[in-house]
Amino acid sequence: MIRNHYFSPEYLQRSQTALTLALSAAPAYRAWQAHDPGELVSADERYAAMPVLTKKEIRENFPQGLVPGLRSVAEGVQHGEIEYVQTSGTTEEKVTNIWNQAWWNASEIASWKLNAHTAQLDGTQREAQLASARSVGFRSETDLPMPARCLDRFLFLNEKASAREWEERHFQRMARELEDYQPVVLEVNPSLLARLSWWAIDRGVRLYQPRVILFTYEFTSALHVRSIRQVFQSPLVSSYGATEVGYVFMECEHGTLHQNTEFCRVDFQPLKPEHGGPDLGRILVTTFGNPWTSLVRFDVGDLGRLDTRAACPCGRKEGFRLSAIEGRLTNATFTTRGKLVTTTLDDALAPVAGLRDYFLEQNLAGEYALKLVASAPADRVISETRAALVSLYGPDAKVSLEVCGDLEPAASGKYRRTRMNFDYDAKGLLA
Numbered sequence: 324m325i326r327n328h329y330f331s332p333e334y335l336q337r338s339q340t341a342l343t344l345a346l347s348a349a350p351a352y353r354a355w356q357a358h359d360p361g362e363l364v365s366a367d368e369r370y371a372a373m374p375v376l377t378k379k380e381i382r383e384n385f386p387q388g389l390v391p392g393l394r395s396v397a398e399g400v401q402h403g404e405i406e407y408v409q410t411s412g413t414t415e416e417k418v419t420n421i422w423n424q425a426w427w428n429a430s431e432i433a434s435w436k437l438n439a440h441t442a443q444l445d446g447t448q449r450e451a452q453l454a455s456a457r458s459v460g461f462r463s464e465t466d467l468p469m470p471a472r473c474l475d476r477f478l479f480l481n482e483k484a485s486a487r488e489w490e491e492r493h494f495q496r497m498a499r500e501l502e503d504y505q506p507v508v509l510e511v512n513p514s515l516l517a518r519l520s521w522w523a524i525d526r527g528v529r530l531y532q533p534r535v536i537l538f539t540y541e542f543t544s545a546l547h548v549r550s551i552r553q554v555f556q557s558p559l560v561s562s563y564g565a566t567e568v569g570y571v572f573m574e575c576e577h578g579t580l581h582q583n584t585e586f587c588r589v590d591f592q593p594l595k596p597e598h599g600g601p602d603l604g605r606i607l608v609t610t611f612g613n614p615w616t617s618l619v620r621f622d623v624g625d626l627g628r629l630d631t632r633a634a635c636p637c638g639r640k641e642g643f644r645l646s647a648i649e650g651r652l653t654n655a656t657f658t659t660r661g662k663l664v665t666t667t668l669d670d671a672l673a674p675v676a677g678l679r680d681y682f683l684e685q686n687l688a689g690e691y692a693l694k695l696v697a698s699a700p701a702d703r704v705i706s707e708t709r710a711a712l713v714s715l716y717g718p719d720a721k722v723s724l725e726v727c728g729d730l731e732p733a734a735s736g737k738y739r740r741t742r743m744n745f746d747y748d749a750k751g752l753l754a
């Protein structure tokens with residue numbers, strides 16, 4: 324039991340049911356049965372006795388191994404109940420999943436209840452998406468007219484894999500289409516909306532204000548929020564999930580991330596105190612109620628920071644509360660003394676006025692190369708950024724800085740802020 328976090332008897336029962344079902348009916352978990360102390364112990368103890376599910380195991384057991392019961396995936400696909408989707412990213416990151424749209428929609432709508440600005444949404448409202456076409460929508464190298472980018476209630480503002488393909492006409496088109504389509508919800512990669520915002524700031528263009536803007540797909544940089552806030556007055560809400568597990572956390576109107584307890588269980592594995600534990604830890608997700616896939620203790624690869632307060636001012640009680648998602652463990656960097664640095668890098672750079680974006684590579688222990696995008700005179704931005712990096716990584720950090728017009732997104736079409744070019748023992752960080 325984790326202090327200051329409340330889990331209802333119903334949630335703990337859902338946890339027990341999901342585990343019993345997976346172990347008894349999904350072939351992938353047959354070998355896990357030997358670890359199971361059974362339903363006589365608490366759900367937390369029982370889950371703690373289980374291994375961790377990785378992307379590698381999802382790949383090895385695909386497609387039938389993760390299905391709880393006798394449903395045939397081939398028949399489900401034939402009847403249009405499910406389809407295959409592949410997550411984006413590098414070969415190592417890519418996973419093919421069984422996609423059950425009905426369960427996904429229900430998970431999304433449940434997560435919306437966790438924020439006052441989205442609680443009234445029911446999945447029928449007009450929604451525009453500004454995301455990499457590698458994540459959602461229609462991908463095309465040639466420009467697609469608006470009707471070719473509409474599907475049901477969605478308008479996909481972008482058909483390019485990378486925002487680097489955007490030219491003046493694409494920015495103008497996005498501004499025009501937002502005005503014409505008048506979406507209630509604008510769901511975005513924050514790094515893509517930041518780029519549209521830079522364009523609007525630099526040209527003094529006013530953009531249509533949706534009722535709510537949802538950040539998803541990637542980590543939200545404080546620098547991007549600053550640019551977006553200069554253009555949009557709409558409520559900004561972060562939603563955290565993954566293709567494999569649906570919607571896991573949703574930011575409430577007080578900035579706290581609340582767990583979507585109707586649709587998933589979360590196990591929290593703290594890091595060692597010297598790396599930020601026990602409040603910083605790895606997030607493992609178990610899905611509830613998806614008839615086509617049982618994921619148990621799936622390692623989504625991200626770190627979360629527990630909200631240590633007794634309660635959130637919004638009054639929502641159930642489940643884990645996080646004060647932040649601190650990015651992927653594989654995107655972490657280290658100080659010159661070997662201490663883990665998560666997205667606290669972003670916090671350290673946030674005060675630098677005129678800094679719009681950055682990408683940091685740690686090449687060898689003690690060497691940091693940062694590319695940056697600036698809106699202000701580069702000399703001052705460079706010196707303030709350098710000071711922030713040295714203060715974070717250590718006085719002996721060797722820092723090199725390069726100003727560029729824009730940054731390249733990763734293979735997934737999403738932006739990452741850091742890369743570490745040497746191996747380390749990620750499991751060794753866990754308490």
Ligand SMILES: [Zn+2]
Nearest residue numbers: 575579635637
């Ligand atoms: Zn709250």
